Amino acid sequence: MKKRVLMVVAYDGTNYHGWQLQSNGVTIEGELNKHLTSLLGEDIRVAGASRTDAGVHALGNLAVFDTESRIPADKISYALNQRLPEDIRIQRSMEVEPDFHPRKRAMKKTYEYRITCAPFPIPTKRLYSYYTYRRPDLNAMKKAAGYFVGKHDFKSFCSAGNQTDTTVREIYALEVSQEGADIVIRIQGGGFLYNMVRIIAGTLLDVGTGRKKAEEIPCIIHSLRRENAGPTAPAHGLTLIGYNLDDIL
Amino acid sequence: MKKRVLMVVAYDGTNYHGWQLQSNGVTIEGELNKHLTSLLGEDIRVAGASRTDAGVHALGNLAVFDTESRIPADKISYALNQRLPEDIRIQRSMEVEPDFHPRKRAMKKTYEYRITCAPFPIPTKRLYSYYTYRRPDLNAMKKAAGYFVGKHDFKSFCSAGNQTDTTVREIYALEVSQEGADIVIRIQGGGFLYNMVRIIAGTLLDVGTGRKKAEEIPCIIHSLRRENAGPTAPAHGLTLIGYNLDDIL
Numbered sequence: 001m002k003k004r005v006l007m008v009v010a011y012d013g014t015n016y017h018g019w020q021l022q023s024n025g026v027t028i029e030g031e032l033n034k035h036l037t038s039l040l041g042e043d044i045r046v047a048g049a050s051r052t053d054a055g056v057h058a059l060g061n062l063a064v065f066d067t068e069s070r071i072p073a074d075k076i077s078y079a080l081n082q083r084l085p086e087d088i089r090i091q092r093s094m095e096v097e098p099d100f101h102p103r104k105r106a107m108k109k110t111y112e113y114r115i116t117c118a119p120f121p122i123p124t125k126r127l128y129s130y131y132t133y134r135r136p137d138l139n140a141m142k143k144a145a146g147y148f149v150g151k152h153d154f155k156s157f158c159s160a161g162n163q164t165d166t167t168v169r170e171i172y173a174l175e176v177s178q179e180g181a182d183i184v185i186r187i188q189g190g191g192f193l194y195n196m197v198r199i200i201a202g203t204l205l206d207v208g209t210g211r212k213k214a215e216e217i218p219c220i221i222h223s224l225r226r227e228n229a230g231p232t233a234p235a236h237g238l239t240l241i242g243y244n245l246d247d248i249l
Numbered sequence: 250m251k252k253r254v255l256m257v258v259a260y261d262g263t264n265y266h267g268w269q270l271q272s273n274g275v276t277i278e279g280e281l282n283k284h285l286t287s288l289l290g291e292d293i294r295v296a297g298a299s300r301t302d303a304g305v306h307a308l309g310n311l312a313v314f315d316t317e318s319r320i321p322a323d324k325i326s327y328a329l330n331q332r333l334p335e336d337i338r339i340q341r342s343m344e345v346e347p348d349f350h351p352r353k354r355a356m357k358k359t360y361e362y363r364i365t366c367a368p369f370p371i372p373t374k375r376l377y378s379y380y381t382y383r384r385p386d387l388n389a390m391k392k393a394a395g396y397f398v399g400k401h402d403f404k405s406f407c408s409a410g411n412q413t414d415t416t417v418r419e420i421y422a423l424e425v426s427q428e429g430a431d432i433v434i435r436i437q438g439g440g441f442l443y444n445m446v447r448i449i450a451g452t453l454l455d456v457g458t459g460r461k462k463a464e465e466i467p468c469i470i471h472s473l474r475r476e477n478a479g480p481t482a483p484a485h486g487l488t489l490i491g492y493n494l495d496d497i498l
Contacts, residue, residue: 012372057373077369087372120326123261123336124306124377124488239373 002066005073006096007032007046007080008242009061012087013235014127018054019061028052028088032063035083039076040069049102049243050109053195055235057128060091060242062102096248106190108172108244113185113201113237122181129182130201130237136208138178144207145174145185147217148200155224157200158193159232167193167224176204183208186241195232203230251315254322255345256281256295256329257491258310261336262484263376267303268310277301277337281312284332288325289318298351298492299358302444304484306377309340309491311351345497355439357421357493362434362450363486371430378431379450379486385457387427393456394423394434396466397449404473406452408444408481416442416473425453432457435490444481452479 009028017025021033029048036044049062071079073095080090114129116122121131148171155167173188185201203220206212212220212230220228258277266274270282278297285293298311320328322344329339363378365371370380397420404416422437434450452469455461461469461479469477 010369010372012375059371059373081369086370086375089369089372091369120259120330120338120340121335122308123259123338124308126261126335128373 002068002098003073003095004064004066004098004100005076005093006100006102006248007063007065007077007093008091008245009048009063010059010089010091011057011061012127013052013055013057015087016054018052018056019048020051028061029063031084031088032080035080036065036067039079039083040067040071042067042069047101047103049107050240052238052240053235056238056240057236058240058242061240062243064096064100064102066098100248102243105248107248108188108190109192110186110188110241110244111192111197112239112241113187113197113233114239115183115185115201115205115237116181117183118181125182127236128239130234132205132209134209136183136205137210138176138183138208140210140214141176141183141185141204141208144204144212144214144217145176147214147221148174148187152221153224154193154196154221156220156226156229157196157203158226159195159199160226162194164193169193169196174200198233198235198238199226199229199231201233201237205233206230251317251347252322252344253313253315253347253349254325254342255349255351255497256312256314256326256342257340257494258297258312259308259338259340260306260310261376262301262304262306264336265303267301267305268297269300277310278312280333280337281329284329285314285316288328288332289316289320291316291318296350296352298356299489301487301489302484305487305489306485307489307491310489311492313345313349313351315347349497351492354497356497357437357439358441359435359437359490359493360441360446361488361490362436362446362482363488364432364434364450364454365430366432367430374431376485377488379483381454381458383458385432385454386459387425387432387457389459389463390425390432390434390453390457393453393461393463393466394425396463396470397423397436401470402473403442403445403470405469405475405478406445406448407442407475408448409475411443413442418442418445423449447482447484447487448475448478448480450482450486454482455479 077090326339326342
């Protein structure tokens with residue numbers, strides 16, 4: 001009896017060449033395929049929800065696969081965690097409808113971009129947060145954030161290499177908050193273009209450091225030109241927090 | 250003109266065999282000696298304040314050394330950070346009195362022990378927090394914490410290998426708090442015995458999980474027997490937050 005299994009996958013992206021399978025370089029997808037194949041004795045190929053870049057972290061990426069295994073779907077997480085390296089952990093596993101596909105199903109998705117402001121970098125945060133010695137203006141960043149919310153053509157916030165048909169996306173929420181020495185950008189949307197969250201983070205940082213004004217954001221969006229937005233913020237500050245699974249459970 | 254320089258040293262302890270110089274194994278002290286010697290062109294040997302164990306992290310350990318260098322003391326941090334690996338960062342450097350020694354000067358010292366409670370480990374926290382799937386009773390831990398505060402003979406909370414004359418120490422403050430999914434034990438004292446903070450953390454966890462009662466803490470302290478206290482909590486959950494430098498600046 002074939003079944004489709006959905007897994008919530010957390011990982012520290014530091015030691016991986018991103019999610020997507022590569023011929024050279026260890027990837028999250030490659031590790032999942034290898035250890036599922038060895039656990040279940042079948043040739044398993046997972047389909048992932050987000051193809052995160054090298055260095056990007058996740059608390060709740062999604063992967064699905066089909067199996068004939070008699071191991072109950074919700075026990076696969078425990079069995080697989082025994083085999084996976086410590087920097088990849090399955091948070092849960094469950095059976096889903098046979099036609100469920102995480103990239104074809106609309107689900108709210110949340111990312112966090114973390115920035116640490118201190119006179120010198122903090123070693124224990126160096127792999128999980130973008131460091132700057134210059135304290136950005138939090139209020140300016142908050143003001144700028146408001147302009148992104150809603151349905152817009154985000155072509156200005158999209159790297160070359162984006163493969164989607166349309167560059168229109170909807171952002172449901174974008175919050176900038178202080179957490180101790182960190183500034184955290186939390187963004188929720190129905191989907192994001194290639195590098196979109198990192199370019200929004202880089203643009204908000206430009207506003208925070210006075211290189212751009214908050215009021216310029218609508219113009220930058222309307223221009224549909226990548227060069228008008230800020231730089232792509234480094235990968236290691238980004239964490240895919242997760243998907244809203246309420247509507248599929 | 251010889252001068253004595255004090256440095257505030259932050260590090261991620263993951264990749265080091267602790268602070269103290271070893272013939273085999275890379276240590277924080279060894280890295281500081283090597284890069285200071287190369288930077289200043291003199292044979293430099295630092296004296297550290299805390300000999301943290303392998304895997305323990307620090308935001309503010311202290312090291313002093315003497316130099317004939319004409320580089321201003323407060324600029325040495327910048328120059329040294331150019332040479333040090335990214336997981337060691339000098340937070341500041343400053344000239345101090347020629348007889349200042351960080352282990353002979355009484356200074357308040359603060360440690361944090363971090364515990365993450367979640368159904369499965371969180372990969373990005375695995376090197377900086379002790380993981381448990383079982384949520385400890387925070388109120389019981391807070392109650393137990395109160396018994397430690399004050400001047401006591403902490404022989405029960407000291408590993409074999411402690412080299413100090415007396416096992417009497419004073420704890421000024423011990424707080425247990427919730428920070429998101431983490432429980433943080435913050436302890437401030439005038440000095441600590443070998444493994445004392447990790448044994449206190451292990452004992453508080455025993456109270457949190459019901460293996461010990463909060464009311465037993467005074468008995469455990471008075472017994473002066475290590476076997477009555479809880480286990481030594483793992484090194485990677487511990488961070489030396491720093492020393493109170495107010496009285497020397």
